Amino acid sequence: MAFDKMELRDIEVWDGNFAAAQALRQCQIDVVAAYPITPSTPIVEGYAKFLADNYVEGEFVMVESEHAAMSGCIGAAAAGGRVATATSSQGFALMVETLYQASGMRLPIVLNVVNRALAAPLNVNGDHSDMYLGRDSGWIQFDAYCPQDAYDLNFIAFKVSEDHDVRLPAMVHQDGFMTSHTAQGVHTLTDDAAYGFVGVYKPMNDMLDFEHPVTHGVQTEEDWHFEHKARQHNDLMTKVFPKIEKAFEDFEKLSGRKYNMVEKYDMDDADVAVICMGTSVETAREVALEMRAKGIKAGVVGIRVIRPFPFFAIQDALKDVKSIATLDRSAPGGTVGMLFNEMAGAMYNLETRPMLSGKIYGLGGRDLTKAHLVDLFTELQANVDTGKITTPLQQFIGVRGPKLSFL
Amino acid sequence: MANKGWDEFEIGAMLRTFDGSIDDIAGTSQEDRSYSENSSYTASVADWRLIKPVFNKDYCIDCQFCWIYCPDVSIISRDKKLIGVDMDHCKGCGICVEVCPTNPKSLLMYDEHDDEETVIANWPKKDEEEA
Numbered sequence: 001m002a003f004d005k006m007e008l009r010d011i012e013v014w015d016g017n018f019a020a021a022q023a024l025r026q027c028q029i030d031v032v033a034a035y036p037i038t039p040s041t042p043i044v045e046g047y048a049k050f051l052a053d054n055y056v057e058g059e060f061v062m063v064e065s066e067h068a069a070m071s072g073c074i075g076a077a078a079a080g081g082r083v084a085t086a087t088s089s090q091g092f093a094l095m096v097e098t099l100y101q102a103s104g105m106r107l108p109i110v111l112n113v114v115n116r117a118l119a120a121p122l123n124v125n126g127d128h129s130d131m132y133l134g135r136d137s138g139w140i141q142f143d144a145y146c147p148q149d150a151y152d153l154n155f156i157a158f159k160v161s162e163d164h165d166v167r168l169p170a171m172v173h174q175d176g177f178m179t180s181h182t183a184q185g186v187h188t189l190t191d192d193a194a195y196g197f198v199g200v201y202k203p204m205n206d207m208l209d210f211e212h213p214v215t216h217g218v219q220t221e222e223d224w225h226f227e228h229k230a231r232q233h234n235d236l237m238t239k240v241f242p243k244i245e246k247a248f249e250d251f252e253k254l255s256g257r258k259y260n261m262v263e264k265y266d267m268d269d270a271d272v273a274v275i276c277m278g279t280s281v282e283t284a285r286e287v288a289l290e291m292r293a294k295g296i297k298a299g300v301v302g303i304r305v306i307r308p309f310p311f312f313a314i315q316d317a318l319k320d321v322k323s324i325a326t327l328d329r330s331a332p333g334g335t336v337g338m339l340f341n342e343m344a345g346a347m348y349n350l351e352t353r354p355m356l357s358g359k360i361y362g363l364g365g366r367d368l369t370k371a372h373l374v375d376l377f378t379e380l381q382a383n384v385d386t387g388k389i390t391t392p393l394q395q396f397i398g399v400r401g402p403k404l405s406f407l
Numbered sequence: 408m409a410n411k412g413w414d415e416f417e418i419g420a421m422l423r424t425f426d427g428s429i430d431d432i433a434g435t436s437q438e439d440r441s442y443s444e445n446s447s448y449t450a451s452v453a454d455w456r457l458i459k460p461v462f463n464k465d466y467c468i469d470c471q472f473c474w475i476y477c478p479d480v481s482i483i484s485r486d487k488k489l490i491g492v493d494m495d496h497c498k499g500c501g502i503c504v505e506v507c508p509t510n511p512k513s514l515l516m517y518d519e520h521d522d523e524e525t526v527i528a529n530w531p532k533k534d535e536e537e538a
Contacts (some may be wrong), residue, residue: 106419211428230413
């Protein structure tokens with residue numbers, strides 16, 4: 001091979017951004033078209049440095065905006081390359097138009113989204129507003145809770161996304177600063193093992209196949225558009241889950257680390273449970289253990305795959321729980337939070353139908369403290385003890401001023 | 408094709424220009440290529456046009472300017488000789504007329520319904536002032 005390999009220690013001290021950049025190097029990305037934005041910039045900067053230092057054979061395309069970055073990725077993916085980029089917040093928002101192009105054109109691009117609040121007011125810190133903005137775009141969405149996850153899920157994202165039965169783009173989410181800039185021990189794969197897992201890129205309907213010319217990005221009106229979107233949704237709903245399951249299994253064989261579409265912690269006998277994503281999962285796990293020491297059967301459910309939404313796995317995880325709270329880290333814009341909405345949809349038809357309430361927390365990087373979670377688990381236990389929901393359905397956690405609740 | 412269901416076509420917003428594989432496409436004239444029904448070559452968009460270019464071969468010097476500038480590849484040239492306009496794909500933009508360097512021009516725009524033989528019989532004379 002024309003590029004150099006890198007010797008890694010078994011455990012490296014990496015933040016989430018550098019872990020993702022190393023994964024992009026080990027996957028040997030052909031094209032990264034990128035525009036910098038805090039806090040995701042070090043991912044594409046890292047790839048560019050690896051490229052300049054001859055650790056990757058590829059192209060780095062500097063563009064004038066995030067819209068152009070994803071457009072460049074779409075062109076490169078249609079041409080037949082392994083493609084990735086990274087963004088956050090306002091950049092993600094600018095990318096949205098092209099996200100729908102990428103999924104509709106069935107191009108397996110991997111986008112690292114370092115989650116950050118959306119203006120106004122302008123804010124560079126982590127919440128899930130950008131992640132929620134992409135949830136109807138037809139992409140597969142993986143959520144990392146720590147730098148290790150950000151590293152591992154990149155390999156899994158390429159493996160699933162590029163499968164010829166799938167051919168749908170994938171996002172790997174990590175929390176801005178809390179994961180992206182917080183260094184932790186990350187167990188590494190060797191370059192050969194990592195590349196062996198994702199495999200050599202297999203093009204499909206690529207524009208550089210001159211014997212089979214194709215036109216990408218065609219127009220359809222009322223006569224065909226519905227069939228195309230139906231096909232896309234069908235494949236997202238039926239073909240992606242088995243491939244993710246297989247990738248999780250294969251990755252466990254390779255690394256010993258097991259991921260699940262729905263991560264369950266202390267859920268076997270839980271009466272009360274908190275559903276959350278990102279770095280909050282680790283905080284909630286710690287508090288759940290402390291609540292158990294106080295006699296409250298507390299558990300935590302982390303969503304690992306946000307889209308396609310693991311409807312049945314969620315039902316299975318929560319069917320025997322009595323009182324549940326969803327933690328949504330995004331301003332819900334006039335309704336319930338996304339997780340509350342999805343949980344309600346998944347559980348409404350369950351015979352056991354658990355009690356469900358929703359919390360809005362952590363906007364613009366506001367800390368979710370252990371004290372918040374102690375209060376929350378205590379409140380859920382009060383629901384169990386009285387047999388009904390004792391609070392409004394939607395409450396804000398950690399905001400200054402008079403208590404804010406709705407519904 | 409009109410009755411195909413959602414599960415009966417290839418994935419992606421993608422169409423194939425040819426049925427099966429091709430080789431030496433550069434050495435094959437358009438009329439000899441196996442264009443698929445999805446190729447725009449097989450679809451007429453003549454009704455987009457309000458005015459049309461008429462080609463008068465008496466004045467053409469085969470400079471190929473029109474062939475190079477036509478945005479719809481609608482100037483038909485064979486062996487570097489202009490032989491006509493592809494009226495299924497010409498949109499009537501008039502660029503070929505603009506770039507034509509002869510005096511009088513070898514291509515002029517006329518109303519879509521004008522009779523070609525009549526307009527050629529009444530073709531403008533050489534502009535002595537410009538010459």
